[in-house]
Amino acid sequence: MNNAISIDQKTESHFKKGLKIGIPVSIGYIPIAIAFGLLAKSAQVPDIVTLMMSLMIFAGASQFIGINLMAAGVAYWEIVFTTFLLNVRHFLMTASLSQRLPKKTSKKVLAILSFGVTDETFSVASTQQEKELRPTFLLGLNSITFVSWNIGTWIGVFIAVGLPTSIQSSMGIALYSMFIGLLVPSLKKxxxxxxxxxxxxxxxxxxxxxxxxxxxxxxxxxxxxxxxxxxxxxxxxxxxxxxx
Structure with missing residues (x-):
């Protein structure tokens, strides 16, 4: 009984650590997601399509490119092919992270974790000092960034349309600022x-x-x-x- 409680506490601890470390990334995601929602709105993409893209795709660069291609009237197969090429790097990132997970991690868990891997969460996870990463840590890291991205999309679609144009256009720089913020501490260590x-x-x-x-x-x-x-x-x- 005590062993079970101890395991549960460790699992919760790893998950909370992932949530905590993911806070800076999630904060940086919100303005970018707002910018995505605004772009989709200006391109007259149906709101449900925009929201489902963030919910089911969860890949910022692909979503931005997808919206632009939709607005340009590009064929669907070309959109799929273009976004596939853009996201091939995710095979490399997830393969790298999988090497640091326990060997006993099931394929179902790996599939769930791989969905939440982005450039930023990969950067955060891969620079952790621990040799072995816990699946619950990655789940916490991925969860908070996924939620913030979708919240930002909702804000962009339904609320931020009334913001001044200057503020709307400035949101795109948040991505670069976030990358610098993630990179500099790693360079020091x-x-x-x-x-x-x-x-x-x-x-x-x-x-x-x-x-x-x-x-x-x-x-x-x-x-x-x-x-x-x-x-x-x-x-x-x-x-x-x-x-x-």
Missing amino acids: SKETIVVVSIALFVSSLFYWVVPYVIQLSSGMQIICTTVIAASIGALMFPKEEMK
């Missing part, structure tokens, strides 16, 4: 992070300034290639012992 980020910046610059003269790649493919190259070099330079 980890030499490896500094090196990998520097490699990613260099590779991304090459794709932006040099590669277009040789071959045209979509922004989604540039992100994927940059991620793979920087992560591969980082893995070779800083190998980690496999967890048992």
Whole structure:
């Protein structure tokens, strides 16, 4: 009986830790989600479609691109294909996080956790000091960001339409501010992070300034290639012992 209570307390503790660590990300998500709701409203996308996108897709970049493509009258299959390419990086992120979860974690739990992984939650989770991440920790982290994204979408669709245009347009900068806020503390703590980020910046610059003269790649493919190259070099330079 005592063992069961102890396990429950540990589970609750890990979940609460995920919620607590996810607060800065969730705060940053709200203005971005509001901006998404406003964009969808201005594009005359039905409210139910906008709300269901945040509820079922939960991928900010894909949702913004999807709205723009809808407004441009692009065929549905092209929207699906474009957003698929943009989100291929999620295979890499979830595969990386799965290596730090207990081996006994069921596939159902992995599927639930993978749905909530975003660029920001991945950044937060992957920079945790613990070798092994608890599924309940990731669940707490993903849950608070998912809820805040949907709350922001509702605000954007039903409330924020009356805000001044200058305030509406300024919300997009929140994404960049949040990334900087997540990145800087990690740079202070980890030499490896500094090196990998520097490699990613260099590779991304090459794709932006040099590669277009040789071959045209979509922004989604540039992100994927940059991620793979920087992560591969980082893995070779800083190998980690496999967890048992």
